[in-house]
Amino acid sequence: MLWPSVSLLLVWMIVPLAITLYFSVRRYSLMRSGQTRFNGLENYWYLLRDPGFLHAVVNTLLILAGVLASTIIFGTLFAWLYDYEFPGKRVARLLVIAPFFVMPTVNALLWKDLMMHPIYGFLAALARAVGINPIDWFGRVPLTSIIILLSWQWLPFAFLIFLTAMQSLNREQLEAASLDGAGPWQTFWYQILPHLRRPIGAVIMIEAIFLLSVFAEIFATTGGGPGTATTNLTYLVYSLGLLQFDVGLASAGGIVAVIFANIIAVFLMRSVSRNLRAA
Secondary structure (H helix, E strand, C coil): CCHHHHHHHHHHHHHHHHHHHHHHCEECEHHHHHHCEECCCHHHHHHHHCHHHHHHHHHHHHHHHHHHHHHHHHHHHHHHHHCCCCCCHHHHHHHHHHHHHCCHHHHHHHHHHHHCCCCCCHHHHHHHHCCCCCCCHHHHCHHHHHHHHHHHHHHHHHHHHHHHHHHCCCHHHHHHHHHCCCCHHHHHHHHHHHHCHHHHHHHHHHHHHHHCCCCHHHHHHCCCCCCCCCCCHHHHHHHHHHHCCEHHHHHHHHHHHHHHHHHHHHHHHHHHHHHHHHC
16 A cells, blocks of 8 residues: 555655766756766765865854854753743744744744844844944854844744753653752753753754755855855755756765765664653
8 A cells, every 4th residue: 555655755856866876977067968978986075175075064063063053052042941931932932943943944034134234133232232343253253143144043942942841841850859859950961861852862863964065044144155165065066056057066066965974864764763762
């Protein structure tokens, strides 16, 4: 009963992959579409020797590590805070969750034009109010700016997962620890944080899948620049295929990106599975 849906899924995956593999071993430019020919692994060799490719890999890893670290740390702290009752909790929780429902392009333009603009952005006005020269965020620290806006977008997801996990924690254990003299920090470190091991693993896996293919935020803010300062693997493939019209080289970049993503996924899955077995 499963074979029709499984077959459709395989065709949906294998056909584009096979076409990409086909073009990745051919010299094929849209500017000279009639001069395509087989060139073996030349596209891969040229790509791997290109300094821009290594830079794109490093940027991809930095974005992944920066956003994961930010969302896990602040998501845990926010969930710990919101696990307690305080006035206006429902409204405050809604405000924390809201960024997750903003579309990626809108999120990027919001930070670029309303928050981080060096002249009329909110952060620039705040800096001038305290006597500090405003910072051109996307000009001076572009990669950090991308990490900040992606962290703002993904923080609600981690917050919801961690808050749900905290609310499932046995309250009697927390009360017993408090009666034994455990302070807030000891309670968090020895009871709450071990309880969040599985949710943290789930957040890492799900966020990593999306963060390895970030495109809209970079396209709408920096265009991969200045230079290649914010070019990741996804934007590099787009640049090769649709800006330089080199379909062969872009296809090779796509295959390398798929291999790279699978290596990261296997590493994360093994790390998470070890943590789950230890729990």
